[in-house]
Amino acid sequence: MSQPSSPSSTNDAVLVVNAGSSTLKFALYPRETPQASGSAYPGAYAGGQIDGLQPGGQLRLCPADGAARALDAPAAASDRERFDLALAAMRAHLAATAPQAQVVAVAHRVVHGGSFCTKPVALDDALIARLATLEPLAPLHQPHNLAGVRALQRAYPALMQVGCFDTAFHAGMPALEQRYALPRALHDEGLRRYGFHGLSYEYLMQVLRRHSERATGRVLMAHLGSGASLCAARSGRSIASSMGFSALDGLMMGSRCGQLDPGILLHLWRAGWELPRVERLLYKESGLLGVSGLSGDLRHLRAAARDGHAEAVEAIALFGHRLKRESGALVATLGGLDLLAFTGGIGEHDAQVRADLAEGLAYLGVRLDAEANLAADGSRSLPIHAADSRVQVWVVPTDEGRVAAQAAWQLIEPADAA
Missing domain, CATH: 3.30.420.40 (ATPase, nucleotide binding domain)
Known part of the structure; x- marks a missing residue:
């Protein structure tokens, strides 16, 4: 698996990641999704997850279609070092299982987009910092989602990082459905219904x-x-x-x-x-x-x-x-x-x-x-x-990764056509 050598290739792929407190789920999606009914990762070249990211956990690579195996990690490794070890294992696995794929973007599942991210967007440091202000609204997910974004920025510094938000599908809900019976000033501060998944x-x-x-x-x-x-x-x-x-x-x-x-x-x-x-x-x-x-x-x-x-x-x-x-x-x-x-x-x-x-x-x-x-x-x-x-x-077996990959392609294609 490599980063792209040309603006557009039939081997181009989007890497989709979902970083949690103890797992890193990943899948590699091609430009044109093949029909792969029944696959654990429908339409993906390859995928899996890394378990044991939590402090004291046993790091394990769990391929979508193979047996899990333990990864070596120093007992005193910091959270960042453990995440970087997980990323290295992920990249090695994808290179072995999908060597033809050229990663052109990384798409991230981010639980909360607030009122300011109502569709998929390219992420930069300023926007990541703004999304971090939403961590109290989703403390089990948002901090780890954003830690994953930062780690993938380090791993793929030349690639677009795309944020795909679980709240975005609900952004157009009727105004009455979004409002709580709280003072208007609190609603204006963002205390409203968002919806997830x-x-x-x-x-x-x-x-x-x-x-x-x-x-x-x-x-x-x-x-x-x-x-x-x-x-x-x-x-x-x-x-x-x-x-x-x-x-x-x-x-x-x-x-x-x-x-x-x-x-x-x-x-x-x-x-x-x-x-x-x-x-x-x-x-x-x-x-x-x-x-x-x-x-x-x-x-x-x-x-x-x-x-x-x-x-x-x-x-x-x-x-x-x-x-x-x-x-x-x-x-x-x-x-x-x-x-x-x-x-x-x-x-x-x-x-x-x-x-x-x-x-x-x-x-x-x-x-x-x-x-x-x-x-x-x-x-x-x-x-x-x-x-x-x-x-x-x-x-219907869900495939959130495919939706995230589609969003990344929609952001990439105008640049490819230019």
Whole structure:
């Protein structure tokens, strides 16, 4: 894998990265995406992730289509040194698996773009510094996203770094949907609803438009994973999100609380809780993990529930209840429902979650084909509605990286044509 030797080449590729607190996910996308249905990274030359970036973690390279292997890292290595070791392993892996590819840009998933980044943009130091002011709004993601940008700047100093924002898909939501019932001055300071998981929802809309005439109607999309949200869309555009000012709002998640009465926070502060403890509670100790006391992973809770663990049963039931409750609110915003789509680790793989929500929305005419629902395993996009269902239901494996790569190409192409 090399950097480009000519302005335009059939081997040109965009490197897409998603830097988190403990992982670096990456994929290399060509200019013209080949059809690779069923691939873990559809349309990508190659991909994978580096695990163990957190202090004390064991660095491991996990290729998309191969066995994981440990990486050597000095015990006293700093965070920056560990990240640079991860980048070196990533580059070596991509050079070995896609030697023909010439990287022309790096596209980054950045969770929060605020009110000033409402579409993909080329990143420079000034904009990165401005995006860093949003870190309190997404403390689990934004600092690590931006650390990844800075590290890739060092690794590829001659290349365009493109920021692709999870909030951007929701930037055109109606004004009433964006506003909280707070003083106007606070709204003007940026205390408003933003919505997240936008790259995933943008990809879903692309797929749904190819497969269903209903995609331009009243669509409810459910991105269900360790982070979870719902998006209501009409005419292919977001009109409401279950998430708001931060990625805490809305649905119950793996370790995040979802919607919460702010009076609980006032109570905790009066009881002497300080900010770091409250933040840890809301982001890392609540949700499925907090209710079950076992795990934030729904797969583990399913197994525990089968063994009779009452708290696991309750956590699963509460997850489904909150999903139904929030879905009803967004369906009301849409004024009905034409299409329901599931994605994310839970949405793509947990047939029971899909069946439970379909049952909860049966009053709308939602009917599943039980066999199709069980067969949908996230390997490809599939309809799972019954023949007599008034609402189409789809399972769509998401590909946020492809959306980020598309955004980078759109920024690159005018320069290529000049």
